[in-house]
Amino acid sequence: MMWVLLIIGILILVLLILIFTKVRVYIDYKRVQTNDKIHIKLSAWYGLIHYTFKVPVIKKDDDSAAIVVKEEQEMNGKTEKEEKKKITPEDLRDGFADMKELLQHMVGFHRVIRQFTGKIQVKKFSWHSIVGTKNAAHTGVLTGACWALKGSIIGLLTTYFNFRIMPAYSITPDFQRWQANTSISCILQFRIGQAMVTGIKLLRYWKGGKPHFRSRKLAKLSGDSNKQSF
Template sequence: MSWWVWTLLILAALLLLLLVIIFITKLTITVSLYHGNDNDHFKVMLRAWYGILKYTIDIPMVKVDDDGPNVVLEEKKKAGDAASSSKEKEEKKKVTPSEFMNSLKDTKTLLVHVRSLHRIIRHFMKKVKMDDVIWHTKIGTGDAAATGSFTGAIWGLKGSIISLMSGYIRLQSMPDLQVVPDFQQAIIQTRFSCIIQFRIGNAILVGFKILRFWRGGRAAFKTRPLSTISGEKHSV
C-alpha cells in the first residue's frame, strides 16, 4: 500500500482512539451551595482526567434586582486550577420572569417532541453516581414553637428529597443531613455539597437518543442553547 493509504489508516485509528477515550472519560462535578439570609453562594467545578482538565463556575452573589422582578447573578468562569487567573471571565447576568417562563415552555416542547424522554433521562440517571452528600440547615423563627414545627417539617422534606433522588441516582454513601434549630433568633442557613460522576459517553448517547426519538417538525425553542438548534433569535 502507498504512503497516503497508511496515513489515512493511522489518522482513522487515532480518531477512533480519541472517540473511545472521550466516551469512557469520567466527568466529575463538585457542587457547593450556601444560603444564609441575604448571603448566597453557588459553585460548580467540572474535572476530567484526574484534574488535568478543570472548569469552574462560581456565582458569589444572587440578589433581587432593585429595578424590577428580576434575579441578578454575578458569575465567574475559570478554566484550569485556582492559581490561574488569566482565563477567568466575570459577568453579571439578569434572569427575568420571561426567561424563566421560556425555560418552562422549552421543557414542555422537549416532552412533546421527544418520545419516551422520561425513560431516556431515567436510564442515564441510573448511570450517574453521587457521593459525599452534605446538607446542613440552621433554622430559627424567633418563636420556639414555630421553630420546632419548621425543624420537623424540614427533616421530613429532606428525607423525601433524598428518597426521591435515590430512585434515580446511585448514591454511593449515606448523606450527611442536619437540621439545627435556633430558638434565639430568626435565621435560615443552608449548606449543600455533593460530588456527581458519570461517563461523557453516556451523556452523548442521551443526545443521540433524543435525535432518534424526535417526532414532529422543528421545535421553536426560546432559550439558549436550545434556540440555536431551532434557529430562533434569542432576545436579550
Template structure:
C-alpha cells in the same frame, strides 16, 4: 487510502478514550441570611482538567423586576476567569421554562432515557446542613419537620435512581429564640462521559419528527430490555 483509514481508526480510538473518561461534578451551595453562593466544579482526566462556575451573588433587582446573577467562569491552569453579570426578567424565566417543556414534548421516551442515564451516576459525597428558625418555637418546629421531610424525600429519590456510594450527612439546627436562615449543601457525583454521549444520541434519535421504521411489540420490548 491508508491515511484515511488511519485517521478514521484514530478518530474512533480517541472517541472511545473520551467515552471511557469519568467526569466528576461537585455542587456547592451556601446560604446565610441574604448572601448566596453557588459553585459548580467539573473535573476529568484525573483532575488535570478542571472547570469551575462560581456564582457568588443571586439577588432581586430593586430597580426593575428580575433576578441579577453574577457568576465567574474559571478554567484552572489556563486563566483566572472573568466575572459576568446576567439579569433574568420574569418573562425570560417563563420563556426558558416553556422551552424546556417544549423540548420534553418533542423527545419520545425522555423519562426512560433520563432514568437510564441517572442509573450510571454515582454519588460519592452528600452533605446538607441547615440552621433555621423564626424566633417562635411552634412555627420553628413545624418548619424543621418540613425540612427533614424534604431532605429524606430527596435522599429517597437519589437512592432510587442513582448509585449512592456514601453515607449522607444531614443536620438541621433549630433556632427557637431568633430568626435564622442558613444552609450548606455539598454533593459530588461522577459518571462516564460515554453514558452522557449515549443519552444525547438517544434524545436525537427519539426526537419527534424523525422518521424511523415502525417496530413490532416484540422487537420494541427486546430493545427496551437491552437498553
C-alpha cells in the same frame, strides 16, 4: 494509504479514550441570610483538565423584579469570563415554556433520562440546614416540616441516582432568631460515553419536527434568532 489508516487509528483511539473518560462534578451551594453562592467544578483525568463555574452573588434588583446574578467561569485555573446578568420573571416563564416544548417533542424522555441518572455515581452528598424563628413552638413545627421535606427529597434522589455512600443531612433549630440557612455539597461521577449515548437516544426519539423555543439562546437553535420574549 498508510497515512489514512494511521489517522483513522488515531481517531478511533481518541474516541475510545473520550468514551471511557470519567468526569467528576463538584457542586457546592450555600445560602447565608440573603446571600447565595454556587460553585460547580468539572474535572477529568485526575484534575488535569478542569472547568469551574461560580455564581458568587445572587440578589434581588432594587429597581425591578429581576434577580442579579454575578457569574465567573474558569478553565484550568484561568478566568475565562466574568459578567453580571439579570434574570427576569419573563426569562423564567420562557424557560418553563421551552422545557414544556422539549418534553412534547421527546418520546420516552423520562425513561432515557432515568437510565442515564441511574449510571451517575454519587460519591458525596451532604445537606445541612439551620432554621429558626423567634417563637420556640413555631420553630419546632418548622423544623419537623423541614425534616419531612428533606427526607422526601433525598429519598427521591436515591431512587434516581446511584448513591455510593449514605447521604448526610441535618436540620438544626435556632430558637433565638429568624434563620433559613443551608449548604449542599456533592460529588457526581459519570463517563462521557454514557452522556453521549443518552444524547443519541434523545435525538433518536425526537418527534414532531422543529421546536419553537421562546428564550433567546434556544430560539437560535430553532432558527428564530430574532425572536423576543413576549
